Amino acid sequence: MDVIFDPARQGATAGGAAAGTIKDGDQKTFMQDVVEASREVPVLVDFWATWCGPCKTLTPALEKVVTAAGGRVRLVKIDIDKNRQLVAQLTQMGLPLQSVPTVVAFWQGQILDLFQGALPESEVKRFIEGLLKAAGGQMPTADLMAEAEAAVAQGDHHAALELFGALSQQEPENAKALAGVARTLLALGEEEQAKAVLDNAPDKIKEAAEITAARSAIEVEIEGRRAKAMLAEFQNRIAADPDDHAARIDLAVALSASDDRDGAVDALIEAIRRDRAWNEEAARKQLLKFFEAWGFDDPASKAGRRKLSSVLFR
Template sequence: MSNRDNPYDTGAGEVNITFGGLNAGSDRSAAAGAGASQTAPQGTDVIKDVSTASFAADVIQESRRQPVLVDFWAPWCGPCKQLTPMLEKVVREARGRVKLAKLNIDEHPAIPGQLGIQSIPAVIAFQDGRPVDGFMGAIPESQVREFIGRLTAGDTGRIEEALAAAGQAREAGDSQTAVQIYSAVLEQDPEQVDALAGLADLLFEAGRTDEAKAVLDRVPEAKKGASAVAAVRARMALAEQVAELGDPAELERRLAANPADHQARFDLALIQNARGEREAAADSLLAIVKADRAWKDDAARTKLLELFEAWGMSDPVTLSARRKLSSLLFS
């Protein structure tokens, strides 16, 4: 629906309507920041009946987190009975990218009066605390999908910005903020793979392995092979292996007594990796490849490739170790 056809567009770009003392056109930056640090409980329904009293919280404030459609209806309205079930279906299929608030105009006439609603069904979309678009009448499902698609078209860019912010928070050592951002992203898009992987990784780093596994279980089947997910699973698998390896000091003593003890060097490499000593781990495995490529059916090279996947293909240590490996294999 174009602005020309939109009966709710004022042409001014900013709509100011006061509901229950809350100015919908007020400065949104503080609320947007708060929205990024708070997440609704898992399982919160995306469809809700609202009233005049709850409109500010359920529509105005909630629209600062994701678009909210307000369905103005009445029990006597025949077209409403056609539109509402279809609206609910499409909103549920959007998986949290948009919410639906249903308001009975007979029971709560004040808000539709303020908005100038004179016929129903009428649907108004709110974003960032203000009405931004709308339509009237029982339009076809395809047009409803198109309408919601326009509202959520900017989600990808916002999610990418949020993921970048979460990455910066992690680099700065602020895991709590990163967790909050990942959780906020997942409220908008419960299947966002990078957010699921990032949240699982942080939980794993915090020693909450069972919770990390539960988050990874939420990854859709078609996306389980995503590199970010594979990296977290690889780290978790390595950690499980390391837990069974024993005392690193003993392994070092074995190597000092016998530098050809490849098993001791291999086990030490896994422990070094678990400690975050990536260069040392790579060098240990490269030393085995150099000394005996065929040891245990090329186990050192195979493990090194697993580490590359866990570290990420663009990681500096991965790039350096891959060059050294190529030099050993093809020199």
């Protein structure tokens, strides 16, 4: 029987890496398409079968993520039923190919990592990102940003922190990435670390809108924590004196900290309506601070801007 996977033959096809990012492989081309190609870029091998239901879900996800990586990683798909000799030899080497799908990552002619089962696309991205880090490569910045923002939307702040951090390392002057690091640290309760990240921002981006907004988010979080415990007191003060503008602004801060952003907006709009100029327009300034901290695309920010304009331009 021919030796299909023999490290002694690795030098025989040097420079013969596959030209395509994604291709079908077999036992005849395994050395060239996988082992030798992995000396240039990491190579994923998708072991699949026509009868495998989960394979039909995983393979398209793999193809999508590998394509998005822009040539930094390659994918070779191998049908186990058509390549039994290869599968048998790899199984003897310890690869768990008795079940599919199994995805094996090769780097520098060696097995670097693997996973089994049909992972969701987000987990496939994370696996490939880890592979690229281990290999010293990088995912495209747009891809990292999109994945980080998706992680935030899903409430996975640990994943978002890792992705924003990777992007910040690639692009130290990317204000959006650095602000993302600070905001995810804040979401994880690491307030001091979040402040330190912003304090140590490169001079070129210290005053960038994203950095300023992240600072506002930290300030709103700190102020809100204090005000939240006194929410009832502020409500009682306003009930006793509807023109207690200080209490109304404090109430807005407490409502924001209680995740009632619409209520916070309404409290400040009412304060502006009653006395816009009070304390150098403190209510309007607090509302703008909220918009900055929440993000200008936040639904409460959008609604709040409409309400503010109706008061200011009536």
